[in-house]
Amino acid sequence: MAENTATDQDNGSGFSTRGAYVTGGTEYTRDTNYIETRITRDGRDGYPVEAGRYRLIAARACPWANRTIIVRRLLGLEDAISLGTPGPTHDARSWTFDLDPDGRDPVLGIERLQEAFFRRTPGYSRGITVPAVVDIPSGAVVTNNFPQITEDFSTEWKDFHREGAPDLLPAEHMEEMRAVNKRVFTEINNGVYRCGFAGSQEAYDAAYDRLWAAMDWLEDRLSRQRYLIGDTITEADVRLFTTLVRFDAVYHGHFKCNRNKLTEMPNLWGYARDLFQTPGFGDTVDFEQIKAHYYIVHEDINPTGIVPKGPDLSGWLTEHHREQLGGRPFGNGTPPGPVRPGEEVAPGHGAR
Template sequence: MAEQSTDTPAGSENSEHTEGGKYTVAGKEFTRDTNYISTRITADGRDGFPVEPGRYRLIAARACPWANRAIIVRRLLGLEDAISMGLAGPTHDARSWTFDLDPGGRDPVLGIERLQEAFFKRQPDYPRGITVPAIVDTTTGAVVTNDFPRITEDFSTEWREHHRAGAPDLWPEEHRDEMAEVNKRVFTEVNNGVYRCGFAGSQEAYDKAYDRLWTALDWLEERLTDRRYLVGDTITESDVRLFTTLARFDPVYHGHFKCNRNRLTEMPALWAYARDLFQTPGFGDTTDFTQIKQHYYIVHKDINPTGIVPAGPDLSDWVTPHGRESLGGRPFGDGTPPGPTRESERVPEDATPLR
């Protein structure tokens, strides 16, 4: 795998594009490019990259739902000492995510201005999107993988020796078959479904995408009415995968992506479920609503050509009581919540209703 051409937008919303900054193709459905660098970092090092604390750097962006997953899982498992993290800013151009949040506009560990540079080190003619999350080998400066579903699964399974004491089991053996089914439907119909609506190139494509999305959301509303978590009675990665879409629903997807049958706040079970997770350490304290809105409304110029970022919605309801405790369940199973967020990784107070 390797780097994208300069006429293909960077970021996490990759499909078949013909000009920089354009995410919709007239007359066509949105098709996500799911070809990623599949190299794995494993305990036995079978792909040439063994688990080694301090060697690898997770490059993420709080704005991106796929990267937000990796940030949440890293924090829940307590991998902060084992895997460092660099954060790109919320916006990017057609070439790459950039480190404009860092002094001098360079990642302080890798010394690069653009994530693209790490992809080019892996493959100089890399033709695909420069996506986050990505894991970079700090000994070479080259990307190891950007395969986002595998990254978080491997955090749970391959990095187990380096988990914090009390880390939850996000991939419980007894629920993996059910998780696979739920994860597949959540990804195709919800995580990617909102993009299929937002980047539809025709009314017909949009109508089909809209119906698919709301069929799935209605299924989730029913499923979560009498159960606290998606699979089993503890938080699993299935919950992480759904949460990052729900957190962006009212601020972005409802209006910007035209997913507007209901707001999340109008779906009792899903809204309470989302608040339950948000108020759980590791979820809300990694969610930056300011960066989320900046990313979508500024980067997607063909959908929002003015680049105006809306002031709303009011986020204070995210910290209201959710009442989900009555359904039972143990958020961390036999484990414990993660400790306080490190000062260097805290979300700014003006970007979250958490205090």
């Protein structure tokens, strides 16, 4: 599931970030119920593909939202789909646009993402999650189904791809990709949350063992090939990258995924740096927002709200030598150009 506002636990005030991230005595179970409406070429759900009509709301702090920012940039959809970026923290009601002038999204004119969900379904009772795609004319959320959003960017929005856009969903590898994506999601993407939000020692121990079994599987797999699937970057790499780039900064300590750091796994660390240094990946990553989100919002895990100064991020820019394994990052395509003005990561918030 995408990053989610928690159930308020502060005497019904409606504004506390304190929430039910951890349920005592149980393992963490992710809510995977989303608004499944799709934006398609034929508009069968009432929302046809149309340049300029939709706005992607994606907080840089959130790994699930970070996926959509990366895919949008790799495919060159900036002209077709605008981007709104909530700040890294939120209250119990929802993500807020506190980084924008006057605290409102400049296109939608709303203070909280909740408002767009309520315009779609008054009193919407499920999680107000990012990423979400909003229909600009109505101001209503179309979908927050994050895996479908990126797949549709590759398929339904193909007429608006940039020249040289990579094929992130190569047909010849789809069967293998589905299997790899499933394991990466259950054991890695969601596995770190299963550790961090475990409600008992037993649940944590089991989650920890599952996570590291999968990390060891990836370390071995990536010793022989540059990318997860085939010899080019695919959506499978995007899905794994957004967890790996947060691992040492957040998951190792905050979520107790501390058998070792990513930097201590040569193949995974080299793979993560290779992607980070590829246009479209590292230039979307805001480490300061990432740390602020996890360490401030998860008050039941980090009640002091203290955000750590580390780790040292300079290693992300060191040589990785992964090109020795072959592969062509963009296949027959080309890298994306410079980040669009106004969408850059804030100075000092990236690797340095």
